[in-house]
Amino acid sequence: xxxxxxxxxxxxxxxxxxxxxxxxxxxxxxxxxxxxxxxxxxxxxxxxxxxxxxxxxxxxxxxxxxxxxxxxxxxxxxxxxxxxxxxxxxxxxxxxxxxxxxxxxxxxxxxxxxxxxxxxxxxxxxxxxxxxxxxxxxxxx
Numbered sequence: 001x002x003x004x005x006x007x008x009x010x011x012x013x014x015x016x017x018x019x020x021x022x023x024x025x026x027x028x029x030x031x032x033x034x035x036x037x038x039x040x041x042x043x044x045x046x047x048x049x050x051x052x053x054x055x056x057x058x059x060x061x062x063x064x065x066x067x068x069x070x071x072x073x074x075x076x077x078x079x080x081x082x083x084x085x086x087x088x089x090x091x092x093x094x095x096x097x098x099x100x101x102x103x104x105x106x107x108x109x110x111x112x113x114x115x116x117x118x119x120x121x122x123x124x125x126x127x128x129x130x131x132x133x134x135x136x137x138x139x140x141x
Contacts, residue, residue, distance in 0.1 A: 015059060018051045021069055022062035024090050028081055036078040045072050064094055 008016075020026055035041045050056060052066050060066060068090075071077045080086050 014048060014051070018048055018069060019060060019062050019065045021072070022065035022094075024068075024087055024094070027068060027072070028087055031078065031081045036072070036081070042078070045069065049073070064097060 030036050030041075048069060051060065051069065057063070057066060
């Protein structure tokens with residue numbers, strides 16, 4: 001009698017698929033083959049957002065896949081991913097992330113923060129007068 005290999009669980013299949021999104025060429029292939037314009041597939045991508053929850057994200061080996069999953073929520077991105085310049089830009093960005101020791105930065109969040117900085121007035125903090133020598137100017141008659 002031979003041992004039958006167990007089929008992967010749904011959780012394992014979804015984890016593997018989410019991690020495959022770290023492969024930009026694969027995401028490009030999905031776009032070229034019209035998967036990214038299929039409403040059922042787009043709904044599946046929305047469903048997979050649960051992987052961003054820390055409870056599940058801790059199992060992800062390639063964290064950039066969560067960044068790509070976030071980008072795939074945008075119809076504009078799904079249409080643009082066929083552009084070779086965007087593909088190269090994303091790949092270069094990934095290489096930079098891998099080379100740095102810093103935590104991966106969510107580019108959308110980074111852009112949002114930059115826009116907020118541009119729109120919000122600069123915060124002005126009062127001077128600490130306790131450390132300064134007071135100076136009083138008196139106008140002489």
